[in-house]
Amino acid sequence: MGKVKRIAFLGLMQALILILAVLEHMLPPLPFMPPGVRIGLANVVVMYVLFFVGGKEAFALNIVKSGFVFLTRGAVAAALSFSGGVLSLCVLLLLVKLAKARASYIMLSVASAIAHNIGQMLVFMVITRTPAIVYYLPFLLIFGVILGIITGVILKILFNKIRGGYL
Amino acid sequence: MERHWFKKNDLFIIGGILLAAAVLYICRSYLAGSGGEVFGEIYVKGRFAMRVSLAEDAEFSLPGRENVGFTVKNGAIAFTRSDCPDQTCVRSGFLHQPGQVAACLPNGLSIKIAASRPDLDAPDAVTR
Numbered sequence: 001m002g003k004v005k006r007i008a009f010l011g012l013m014q015a016l017i018l019i020l021a022v023l024e025h026m027l028p029p030l031p032f033m034p035p036g037v038r039i040g041l042a043n044v045v046v047m048y049v050l051f052f053v054g055g056k057e058a059f060a061l062n063i064v065k066s067g068f069v070f071l072t073r074g075a076v077a078a079a080l081s082f083s084g085g086v087l088s089l090c091v092l093l094l095l096v097k098l099a100k101a102r103a104s105y106i107m108l109s110v111a112s113a114i115a116h117n118i119g120q121m122l123v124f125m126v127i128t129r130t131p132a133i134v135y136y137l138p139f140l141l142i143f144g145v146i147l148g149i150i151t152g153v154i155l156k157i158l159f160n161k162i163r164g165g166y167l
Numbered sequence: 168m169e170r171h172w173f174k175k176n177d178l179f180i181i182g183g184i185l186l187a188a189a190v191l192y193i194c195r196s197y198l199a200g201s202g203g204e205v206f207g208e209i210y211v212k213g214r215f216a217m218r219v220s221l222a223e224d225a226e227f228s229l230p231g232r233e234n235v236g237f238t239v240k241n242g243a244i245a246f247t248r249s250d251c252p253d254q255t256c257v258r259s260g261f262l263h264q265p266g267q268v269a270a271c272l273p274n275g276l277s278i279k280i281a282a283s284r285p286d287l288d289a290p291d292a293v294t295r
Contacts, residue, residue: 073252076272101170107177114184128270128277129213135195135266138188145181156172 001053010057013049017042017065021081022072037143040113043088044154047109055093062089076127080120087119088112105155110148117144195266203283205265207244209237212275219244221263235274244278246271 001009020042027038042065050058062085070078092112095103103111117140124133207219209229216229225239226247235256236248243261249271256271262280270277 074273077253080272104171104174104177106173107180110177110181110184124270124272127272128210128275130210130268130270130277130279133268133270135268138192138195141184141188141191145184152172 006053010049010053010061013045014061014064017045017061018068020045021065021069025073037147039147040116040151041154043112043116044151044158046085046089047092047112047151047155048158050089050092050096055089055096059086059089062086079123079127083119083123084116085119087122088116091115106149106152109152109155110145113148113151114141114144117141198266205242205263205280205282207239207262208279208281210277210279213277229276232274232276235271235276237278244280245269246276246278249274 024038024041046058046062049061063082066078066082066085069081089112092108092115095108095111121133121136121140125131205221207221209216209219211229211232219225219237219239221239221242221244223239224241226236228234228236234250235246238245238247240261243263245261246256246259246269249256251271251273253273256269256274256276259269262269262278265280265282267280268277
């Protein structure tokens, strides 16, 4: 991909991430889920960028997203977004490096969702100094699995539709 | 080798994660205690502020923090009012099980349900 095309593509992806983040925040809370649990639609785009462009670029998009959350929803929401995003990308990059192609897309998506939840829980613990929040760890694992599978399936549909088409 | 979408091994890994969640859940129920008296605890920035009986219905705020309101009803406690933008604390609803936690991050307030532990507090043996 040429330099100009790459810049344009990443700009498009960044816009998509911000729009999805806002849209998802506007949706009512998911039924049968505790408050604060969201699908993580923006993460689908971040993973797409990770696989098709690179890890550095995915990190950059995620950090800009946290900055956007800071401007629109304040420091606490930004800290949660940042910690979840960074931890989930670190786990993704580590798995891609260590397990190579043995880790399936669904598995990567689940691992990323769980890491995202744990990252947010850590910030939550620091802000409230309430270690008791570990109480929710079993639920974070279960929702990580469910939501990770959902984003993984969305990613697959996306791949099938636009595989390489725009690159 | 091309990356697969889904592999049979994934089922085992996911099963393992769910099993771990189940084990944690069971440990948690044990650690949180049961059988004793259940009450609410309110923390400000992680520091214990007050203990609330869940036996009597009430509506109250912490002194000097009237921007956040708590309600006790039918043996459960909830954030029912907050001036924070995300309202996650209010949507957390009523808590009654020992160990449950809800928090208002922007205001630094959290509620925890605690229980006394008659099984641990009681003496193991009495000597004469």
